[in-house]
Amino acid sequence: FQYMAMEEGGALGKLSFPLNLINSDALPTATGGLEASCANGFRLLEIPATGHYPMLEKPEAFNQLLAEALKGITADKTKQNREEHLVH
Secondary structure: OHHHHHHHHHHHHOOOOOEEEEEEOOOOOOOHHHHHHOOOOEEEEEEOOOOOOHHHHOHHHHHHHHHHHHHHHHHHHHHHHHHHHHHO
């Protein structure tokens, strides 16, 4: 993510929602660039004991975390819609 933060950091700051990441825990995810770049924050979900392809190595765990991330996105969107209706 440090390379992406250097090249695409501006795009991350334009996101109107938190960024969800599903990653292996084999190598620690450098979150400094994400913390600095993601205006609405980010959520890191890790799959233990996997390598570069956690979605292939542990598909059940990946799908569970993907479902969790999607539920979070839906909840965030529902909350945002409620807040927008309260303001208007």
